[in-house]
Amino acid sequence: MHGQKSDPELHAPLNIPLRISANFGELRSNHFHMGLDFKTNKKEGYPIFSIDQGYVSRVRISPYGYGKVVYVNHPNGLTSVYAHCSKFNTMIDSVMQALQIEQNENEIDVFFTADEIEVQVGDLIAYSGNTGHSQGPHLHFEIRNTATQKALNPLLFGFEIADHISPEIMSLRIYSLTQEGYVIPGKIQKVTLPEKNKGQIIFADTLAIHPNFLCEEGNVGFSFDMQDLFDEESNLCGIYSSRLEIDDQLEFCQAIDSIDFTDSRYINNHMDYTAFTNDKRHFQKTFKTLGNPLEIYPCDQNGIKKIEANKVYHLAFSASDFKNNETKLSLNFQAESKAFMSCREIFPAEKYLFPDSSYSFENEKIRFLIAKNTFYEPVLKNLSLNTPFSIGDVDQPIQKTIAVAIKSPVSNSEKYYVQVITSGGIKKALKSSLLNGWINAESEYMGTFSLNQDKTPPTIAAYNFRIKDQKISKSEIYWKIQDATTSVQSYNLYVDGIWKPVYFDNKSYTIGYEIPEVFSGEHQFKVVASDQCNNTQIWEATLNID
Ligand SMILES: [Zn+2]
Incomplete structure (x- = not known):
C-alpha cells in the first residue's frame, strides 16, 4: 500500500528523540493535518535542521497559520516545511528583518530562488516555537511535492517512530x-x-x-x-x-x-x-x-x-x-x-440548495452569491431577503465562501462591517469593504447576516512594564493590543521615530520589542494599531531604559 520508497539519507529535523503528537491526515476543523507534529518537551528553542540539502525557497512571518515558517526545496523534487518556529537562524533572521524594514511590513511571505540561501543536509535553519495557530510548543513538519505542492505523508520517507498498537x-x-x-x-x-x-x-x-x-x-x-x-x-x-x-x-x-x-x-x-x-x-x-x-x-x-x-x-x-x-x-x-x-422526494428544490448549482438571491437591500460546489450535500435554504437576512443551515459546513453584500445606509461610511451569526449563536465580524454604496464580505458560514458598526479603535496597553517605572530593565518589552468589536488589522512600532519589526502573538494579543544591547537612557516609543474598520489608536511614551 505504501507508495514510495523511504530515503535512508534524510537527517532528522530535531536532535531530540522524534515523538509524534499528531500524524498526517488527522482530522482537524476544516482541514486534514498536513504533516507530523513533533513534541519539543513543552519548550521552545530546539534547533531545527534541514532534512536534506537544497535551498530555502520560502519564509513567511504571520500571526496566523504556520506562524514563522521555513520551506526548503530539495534536489529530489521534494519540499520540507518547518512551522511555528520561534526564530530563524541568524542569516535568515537578518534577511527577513531587512525585508520587513524595507517594506515597513511585519507580516511578509518571501519566495527565494535557488542561488540565494543554500543549505546542506543537517544545517540549522530555525528554532522550534509556538508561533501562529499552535496550541503549545512543537514542530509542525511537512513534506510536499515541490511541483504540485501536494502534502505527502512524511512517514513515507522513513522517519522511525515506534508503533505496535493497532487502531x-x-x-x-x-x-x-x-x-x-x-x-x-x-x-x-x-x-x-x-x-x-x-x-x-x-x-x-x-x-x-x-x-x-x-x-x-x-x-x-x-x-x-x-x-x-x-x-x-x-x-x-x-x-x-x-x-x-x-x-x-x-x-x-x-x-x-x-x-x-x-x-x-x-x-x-x-x-x-x-x-x-x-x-x-x-x-x-x-x-x-x-x-x-x-x-x-x-x-x-x-x-x-x-x-x-x-x-x-x-x-x-x-x-x-x-x-x-x-x-x-x-x-x-x-x-x-x-x-x-x-x-429524490426528500429534497424538494424549493426548500433546499444543491451542490451542483450556483445561486444568486438579491433585492435592493441584500445580495447573496453562491458558487457551484459550495455545498457538500443539499442544505436547507432558509432564505430571508428582509431583516434579519439569512441563508442556509447554520449547522452545516461550506466548501467555498458565500459572497454577501448589504446596502449601506450612508454612502461613504467605512465603519460598517457585515456580521454573521452562525452555529451556536456565535457572532463573526467579516472582513468587509465598501463599494458603490454596498458593504461586501465573504462568509465561511451560513447564518443570519446584519450590518454592524465599529467606531472604537483597538486598545494598546503596556504589558510587562509600566510607563511610570523609573527604569525599565527588561530584555524584551511587550504591549497588548486588542479590538473589542472586529479584530486588529495592523500594528506598528516606532522607536525614536524609526519603524521596527515586531511579531504579533495572536494568543496573548501582544507585540514584543527586544531591547538592543547598548540602549540605556530615554527613548521615545510609539505604537500605532488599527482594526478592520480603520479605527486607529496611538500609544506614546518616553521610557527610561536601564
Ligand atoms: Zn501540525
Missing part, C-alpha cells in the same frame, strides 16, 4: 443515502461496538437496521469512529488506511498518502461533520459523496451500497496504521423494510 474502532454509524451519497436527514443509526480482542472486533448478533430507514432506492453507507496511538504516547492520532467489504466484495478503501491543499477542506465531507463538531468524535465515512475530490481513496468503489430488505449482509472492515497494525471488524446486518418514498 481503535469505537463505534459505527449507518446512513441512509441517495445515489449521490447525500445523507437523508435524520436517517443515521448509531451502533456501539464490543471491545477489540487480539485485533478483532466481532459483533455477534445480526444488526437490525430500523424500519423505514431506507428510501425506495435502498442505498446505505457507513462511518467508523477511529483513532490510533503510537507506542508510549497518549495523543490520539489518525488512522492511515481502511478497507470495507460486504459479502466479500470490496466496497471502499482509504490510504492517506497525499492530500492537495485545495482539497483539504473536503474533510468536512470525508468525516461525519456533526459528530466531529458537536461531540468531538472522529467518524470517517467509508463512502464517497459525489463531488468529493480527495485523493485518499485508492480504489474505484464509492462505498454507497444498494441493499435489499430482509436479506442478511456480512460486513468486514479493517483499519490500519502506517506500520500495518490492523484492527478488523466483522458484523452482519439486515434491513427490516424499505420505505415507499423515493430519495
Whole structure:
C-alpha cells in the first residue's frame, strides 16, 4: 500500500528523540493535518535542521497559520516545511528583518530562488516555537511535492517512530443515502461496538437496521469512529488506511498518502461533520459523496451500497496504521423494510440548495452569491431577503465562501462591517469593504447576516512594564493590543521615530520589542494599531531604559 520508497539519507529535523503528537491526515476543523507534529518537551528553542540539502525557497512571518515558517526545496523534487518556529537562524533572521524594514511590513511571505540561501543536509535553519495557530510548543513538519505542492505523508520517507498498537474502532454509524451519497436527514443509526480482542472486533448478533430507514432506492453507507496511538504516547492520532467489504466484495478503501491543499477542506465531507463538531468524535465515512475530490481513496468503489430488505449482509472492515497494525471488524446486518418514498422526494428544490448549482438571491437591500460546489450535500435554504437576512443551515459546513453584500445606509461610511451569526449563536465580524454604496464580505458560514458598526479603535496597553517605572530593565518589552468589536488589522512600532519589526502573538494579543544591547537612557516609543474598520489608536511614551 505504501507508495514510495523511504530515503535512508534524510537527517532528522530535531536532535531530540522524534515523538509524534499528531500524524498526517488527522482530522482537524476544516482541514486534514498536513504533516507530523513533533513534541519539543513543552519548550521552545530546539534547533531545527534541514532534512536534506537544497535551498530555502520560502519564509513567511504571520500571526496566523504556520506562524514563522521555513520551506526548503530539495534536489529530489521534494519540499520540507518547518512551522511555528520561534526564530530563524541568524542569516535568515537578518534577511527577513531587512525585508520587513524595507517594506515597513511585519507580516511578509518571501519566495527565494535557488542561488540565494543554500543549505546542506543537517544545517540549522530555525528554532522550534509556538508561533501562529499552535496550541503549545512543537514542530509542525511537512513534506510536499515541490511541483504540485501536494502534502505527502512524511512517514513515507522513513522517519522511525515506534508503533505496535493497532487502531481503535469505537463505534459505527449507518446512513441512509441517495445515489449521490447525500445523507437523508435524520436517517443515521448509531451502533456501539464490543471491545477489540487480539485485533478483532466481532459483533455477534445480526444488526437490525430500523424500519423505514431506507428510501425506495435502498442505498446505505457507513462511518467508523477511529483513532490510533503510537507506542508510549497518549495523543490520539489518525488512522492511515481502511478497507470495507460486504459479502466479500470490496466496497471502499482509504490510504492517506497525499492530500492537495485545495482539497483539504473536503474533510468536512470525508468525516461525519456533526459528530466531529458537536461531540468531538472522529467518524470517517467509508463512502464517497459525489463531488468529493480527495485523493485518499485508492480504489474505484464509492462505498454507497444498494441493499435489499430482509436479506442478511456480512460486513468486514479493517483499519490500519502506517506500520500495518490492523484492527478488523466483522458484523452482519439486515434491513427490516424499505420505505415507499423515493430519495429524490426528500429534497424538494424549493426548500433546499444543491451542490451542483450556483445561486444568486438579491433585492435592493441584500445580495447573496453562491458558487457551484459550495455545498457538500443539499442544505436547507432558509432564505430571508428582509431583516434579519439569512441563508442556509447554520449547522452545516461550506466548501467555498458565500459572497454577501448589504446596502449601506450612508454612502461613504467605512465603519460598517457585515456580521454573521452562525452555529451556536456565535457572532463573526467579516472582513468587509465598501463599494458603490454596498458593504461586501465573504462568509465561511451560513447564518443570519446584519450590518454592524465599529467606531472604537483597538486598545494598546503596556504589558510587562509600566510607563511610570523609573527604569525599565527588561530584555524584551511587550504591549497588548486588542479590538473589542472586529479584530486588529495592523500594528506598528516606532522607536525614536524609526519603524521596527515586531511579531504579533495572536494568543496573548501582544507585540514584543527586544531591547538592543547598548540602549540605556530615554527613548521615545510609539505604537500605532488599527482594526478592520480603520479605527486607529496611538500609544506614546518616553521610557527610561536601564
Ligand atoms: Zn501540525
